[in-house]
Amino acid sequence: MATLVRQQADTLTLDDLDVSRTEYWLDHDVLPRFARLRAAGPVHYCPESAYGPYWSIVSHQHIMEVEGRPDIFSSAWDRGGITIFDPREYSEEDPPLPMFIAMDRPEHTGQRRTVAPAFTPAEMLRHEPNVRQRTAELLDSLPEGEVFDWVDRVSIELTTGMLAILFDFPWADRRLLTKWSDWATDTDAVLDAERNRQRWEVLFECAAYFTGLWNDRKDAEPRPDLISMLAHSEATRDMSPNEFLGNLVLLIVGGNDTTRNSMSATVMIQNEHPDGWRRLMADPGLTSNGVSELIRWQTPLAHMRRTAVSDFEVGGRVIRAGDKVVMWYLSANRDEQVFDDADTFLPERANARRHLAFGFGIHRCVGARLAELQLTILLEEMRRRQISVELAGPVERVNSPFVHGFRRLPVRMRRG
Ligand code: HEM
Numbered sequence: 001m002a003t004l005v006r007q008q009a010d011t012l013t014l015d016d017l018d019v020s021r022t023e024y025w026l027d028h029d030v031l032p033r034f035a036r037l038r039a040a041g042p043v044h045y046c047p048e049s050a051y052g053p054y055w056s057i058v059s060h061q062h063i064m065e066v067e068g069r070p071d072i073f074s075s076a077w078d079r080g081g082i083t084i085f086d087p088r089e090y091s092e093e094d095p096p097l098p099m100f101i102a103m104d105r106p107e108h109t110g111q112r113r114t115v116a117p118a119f120t121p122a123e124m125l126r127h128e129p130n131v132r133q134r135t136a137e138l139l140d141s142l143p144e145g146e147v148f149d150w151v152d153r154v155s156i157e158l159t160t161g162m163l164a165i166l167f168d169f170p171w172a173d174r175r176l177l178t179k180w181s182d183w184a185t186d187t188d189a190v191l192d193a194e195r196n197r198q199r200w201e202v203l204f205e206c207a208a209y210f211t212g213l214w215n216d217r218k219d220a221e222p223r224p225d226l227i228s229m230l231a232h233s234e235a236t237r238d239m240s241p242n243e244f245l246g247n248l249v250l251l252i253v254g255g256n257d258t259t260r261n262s263m264s265a266t267v268m269i270q271n272e273h274p275d276g277w278r279r280l281m282a283d284p285g286l287t288s289n290g291v292s293e294l295i296r297w298q299t300p301l302a303h304m305r306r307t308a309v310s311d312f313e314v315g316g317r318v319i320r321a322g323d324k325v326v327m328w329y330l331s332a333n334r335d336e337q338v339f340d341d342a343d344t345f346l347p348e349r350a351n352a353r354r355h356l357a358f359g360f361g362i363h364r365c366v367g368a369r370l371a372e373l374q375l376t377i378l379l380e381e382m383r384r385r386q387i388s389v390e391l392a393g394p395v396e397r398v399n400s401p402f403v404h405g406f407r408r409l410p411v412r413m414r415r416g
Contacts, residue, residue, distance in 0.1 A: 012037070017046040019056060019328065019401070020084055025302075026399040031343070034058055034331035043315035051084045054305075054324040055317075058331040060338045060356060062315045066306060066327055067361040070104060073306035073325055075363060077102035080307040083402050084326050085190075094196065097203075097246035101254070101363060110235030111247065112366060118166060118226050119366055124373050126224075127165065131374060134161050135381045142413055147392045150409040155263035162374055163255050168225035169213070180206040181256040184249045185403065206252075207245040214244070226251060258300045259371045261398075261405030263378060265298035268409075271391050273345035280347040281383050290347035291375045296355030297345045302330040302404040304359060330404055332356045386416045 016036060024030040037044055042059035057063050066073050075082050081102045090096050100111035117123070138157060142148070156178055164174040183202040189195035210227065217223065218231035230236045230247065239247065270277045280290040306325045311318060319325060333355050334342040346352075358365035365371070393410030 012040055012044065014046070014048065016040075017044055017056070018049045020046075020049050020051055020054070020326075022050075022399045022401065025401055025404070026397055028397060030330070030401075031334060034328060034334065035336075038331060038335060041315065041317075043317045043319075045317065051086060052324065054084060054326050055319055056331075057314065057325060057327045058335075059315070060332040060335040060354075063327045063329065063332045063356055064360050065314055066325060067359060067363070069312070070362050072308060072310060072312045074104050074309050075102050075108070075304075075306060076104050079309070080305065080324060082304050082306075084303065084305050084324070085402075086324075094200065095242055097249055098240075098243045099246035099250035101250050105362070108362065112362075114229060114233040114236045115226060115251070116366055118224065118229060119369050121369065123224065124369050127162075127370075128373065128377070130165060131162065132377050132381065134158065135374075135377050139381050139385055139387060142387075144413060144415055147410050147412055150267050150389065150411045151260070151264055151406055152408075155260040158263060158374065158378065159256055159259045162259070162370070163252060166226050166251075166255065166370075167213070168223070168227065173209075176206075176209065177252055178256070180249070181252045184253055185257060203245065203249070206248065207241065210244070210248050211241075254365070255367055255370070257403045257405060258365075258367075259374055261300035261403065262295055262298055262371065262375055264406045264409055265294055265300075266378065266382070267389050267391065267411055268395075268406075269294065269297065269345050270389055276345040276347055280379070281386070283347075284380070284383065286347045287376055287379050287383075289349070289352050290379065291372050292355060293345060293347050293349050293352040294375065295357045295371070296333045296339070296349075296352055298404070299330040299333045299355070299357045300403065300405055301357070302401055303328050304363075329356045329359070387413060389413045 016033065019030055019033050019037065024033060037056065037058045042057065042062040044056045044058065045053070046056060047053050057066055077087065077096055077098055081087055087096065100108050103111070135158060138154065142153065160174050160178045163169065163177050164171055169177065180202060183189065183199050186199060189199045213227050214231050217228040218237070220228070222228055222232045236247070280286050303326050306327065308319045308321055308323045308325060310321045313319070333339070336342055338354060339349070339351065358368045389411045391410065392412040395406060396408040398405045398407055
């Protein structure tokens with residue numbers, strides 16, 4: 001089998017192998033490319049790309065194998081971190097931002113444990129009425145028949161509001177969270193000296209703002225918001241300023257682009273899979289499974305990256321110590337070995353929950369329940385109002401092989 005896999009992979013050209021090219025993502029041309037890679041084998045080596053050489057893991061089974069061996073496949077920021085983009089040469093003006101998603105054991109364990117209590121089922125119950133009220137008010141405020149941008153009016157507004165609640169962040173300033181998240185993830189800005197300087201100005205503004213909140217909360221009684229939790233926990237209260245900023249950026253970004261793009265997927269599904277959407281809206285019993293299916297279908301983070309610390313065989317290919325390994329969740333979630341008719345949105349799909357959009361293993365998304373809560377409520381409140389949305393202009397996508405989502409979705413909405 002290993003020989004077969006290697007022979008098939010050898011017939012692929014560089015154009016086939018380099019799925020990271022931004023134009024494939026911008027033009028939404030990447031899914032058939034992943035299908036061709038999967039047909040040729042589960043693991044492929046791309047010898048050159050804008051991000052240097054890298055391995056692509058494209059099957060569901062082999063991503064689970066890689067994520068199941070964090071001792072071999074490291075997430076550590078000082079080895080390469082968690083995205084295909086390589087870390088830059090760091091300096092005092094351009095320092096690293098350590099965050100626990102980009103740490104290995106044992107540091108990862110303590111820091112994750114500190115924030116986990118913010119995402120328990122009991123906390124979700126506590127947030128539910130608030131999330132529902134904000135979602136209902138927002139949907140009631142949307143103009144009927146007029147063209148507006150769903151990304152800005154709905155997806156960004158709802159996810160930013162949720163983060164403000166989690167941090168107990170001053171409500172009137174909540175759009176600062178969107179600004180900080182957008183600058184933190186602007187991978188183009190990092191490549192341009194002037195824009196990178198601007199980026200750091202914005203990130204320092206973020207750090208200064210949060211330091212103010214931190215100082216207030218560390219001297220007060222512990223409360224269930226994330227800042228208070230970090231300020232009072234033994235694992236996190238003595239973080240260096242950069243680690244503090246890094247973990248804040250992680251929580252802001254983690255809860256932002258991801259849920260935002262799942263909410264935007266509601267528009268695409270209505271337009272591309274109207275039958276599945278109609279069945280979902282007609283049957284409240286399908287909501288919970290429909291949320292998993294929506295997250296599978298969209299897969300808002302297309303990949304996570306690891307760096308091998310020693311030689312290891314995966315899917316018949318030998319990955320060498322130091323190699324960059326990209327686990328394409330977007331491909332795993334369309335893997336025909338696991339999901340029948342994988343490109344179609346089917347709210348009743350029996351195994352929708354097996355999707356890997358939240359990752360797997362020790363780094364599996366800590367905010368998964370919160371994302372599901374927000375999406376459940378959005379679907380329920382859309383159903384209650386019988387809201388339907390049609391595209392009313394060109395779809396603008398994010399030009400990145402990391403965030404799989406939308407910049408702009410001009411839509412026209414109807415109620416009833
Ligand atoms: C649909 C929405 C979301 C998706 C698709 C998503 C996806 C992911 C993925 C793929 C990972 C890495 C998993 C791995 O390496 O195995 C991750 C980790 C993480 N996510 Fe999410 N996420 C979502 C929502 C959220 C929310 C709402 C928050 C918090 C407000 C959040 C916070 C985090 C954090 C802190 C981590 C790091 C966990 C660790 O390293 O242990 N995410 N997420």
